[in-house]
Amino acid sequence: MFSTLNRSLSFSNSRNLIFLRKALSLKTYCTITAASPTIDVKFSASRSRNLFSRISPIRQDGHIVPVLDQWVAEGRKINYFELQRIIRDLRSRRRFSQALQISEWMSCKGIFEFLPGDFAVHLDLIGVVHGWEAAERYFGNLSDLEKNEKTYGALLNCYVRGGSLDKTLTHMQRMKDKGYASSLAYNNLMTLYKKTGQLEKIPDVLSEMKKNGIAPNNFSYRICIRSYGERSDLNGMEKLAEEIGSQPHISMDWATYSNMAYCLIKANEKEKALLYLKKLEDKLDKDALGYNHLISLYAHLGNKDEMMRLWVLQKDACKKQINRDYITMLGSLVKLGEFETAEKLLKDWDSSCRTYDFRVPNILLIGYCQEGLIEKAETMLQDITARGKMPTPNSWAIIAAGYLSKDNMEKAFECLKEALAVKEENTGWMPKPAIITRILNWLGEKADPEQVEAFLWLELLQECERRKQEQVEALKWEMQSGMAQAMKEQARLKEEDGLPIQARQL
DSSP: OOOTTTTTTOOOHHHHHHHHHHHHOOOOOOOOOOSSSBOOOOOOOOSSSSHHHHHTTOOOGGGHHHHHHHHHHTTOOOBHHHHHHHHHHHHHTTOHHHHHHHHHHHHHHTSSOOOHHHHHHHHHHHHHHHOHHHHHHHHHTSOTTTOSHHHHHHHHHHHHHHTOHHHHHHHHHHHHHHTOOOHHHHHHHHHHHHHTTOGGGHHHHHHHHHHTTOOOOHHHHHHHHHHHHHTTOHHHHHHHHHHHHTOTTOOOOHHHHHHHHHHHHHTTOHHHHHHHHHHHHHTOTTOHHHHHHHHHHHHHTTOHHHHHHHHHHHHHHHSOOOHHHHHHHHHHHHHTTOHHHHHHHHHHHHHHOSSOOTHHHHHHHHHHHHTTOHHHHHHHHHHHHHTTOOOOHHHHHHHHHHHHHTTOHHHHHHHHHHHHHTGGGOTTOOOOHHHHHHHHHHHHHTTOHHHHHHHHHHHHHHHHTTSOHHHHHHHHHHHHHHHHHHHHHHHHHHHHHSSOHHHHHO
16 A cells, blocks of 8 residues: 555555555436427526526536426427537537437427438437447438438548447448548548558548549648658658649648648758748738747747747737747747746736636746756745645646655655645646655655655545545545554564664665
């Protein structure tokens, strides 16, 4: 359980980490039917102005259908297009299970007749939530009329998402036989080849598209260019870029130029990279993310002047900078060792930010620690907390890792305890196993079981607040029995060797 342990308590690191991980660690409703696309019954007052405003705040899956049923019970209208909009919004927010429940509710109530697009969306949602096998079963139960280009395409997407190459190729052939193989289907196949690491097959898919009279689109060319770049085939990449430039209906976007420039920089083809960076800049307009990419690429080239010029242009073009923009710029400055400029930029962000996002100052903390300026990083974090800002556990963990790199175990231990003390507000955070292992080994070498126990109890007490009492009792029992076993083993080793553990370790 504790790696005090190294030899002194003779517990393995694997058991140590197992204990620590323990301590941290289609339903449908068919009750009404209707024939018209809108249920229009007597109106009654509601807490919410529309259906979307009721559904949007809900995070628990099981609460969606009751909200829909309640809406109907209150005599409110159910509009087909509003439900479509809600499903689309939930999908965009990756709330797929809730979107599927609404789609199921629409289907089983019989309120609306599913259109071809509805079947495709429903099938895709099944694939996301339940896997391609469930989507395949749903597809098999559709009528011949409902098995159209859209539903075939949705099932192909499910196979691709699930990484099933055999199923994808077989289904793709069926789509070709039926004349359903669109550019989207070919793009899906290229995506799967990229996902499975078969990059050399992507250009062949592009060639097949052209041969079969399917016009490649921007995505087709972009993924193919990336496949060349990732295989370091710069000649193939540039030839394809020339081909794109000769086609008036295809427009290279900034993301493609960014990818090409990055590949050329990696290959030390800096002059060629600069040409594509200029083309990238011409495509930016007011795209803040594009500016971030461009600034990062100039950081790879070590060109601070261009970075600062683009930062000024971004602030002018995009009007408002968000935390992501500051993180990019700070990271680029730290990469070049421009800490003085980075500190000024952090002050600029600090004076204008509405929400204090510790990911921003963490960039500077990491930079200081990488340069061996651990004390400066700790002082900076203490100054921030003195101003009433509650740091994330990761902020203290960064500094703990810095002290570990200098073998300053006392300070690393103190910083890790600070991280654990603020973990309650960040329940998803866990310290890196390597850090925990080194700390526990160090405590074990000090032969101080009380400190080991206190350290682990701090973690356990935080977990106690979130667990049922029986789970808490089980954890307490495991910890107490583990400590008793550790003490027993320690006594056995002393008796066996006739020497204190510290002496044996010398």
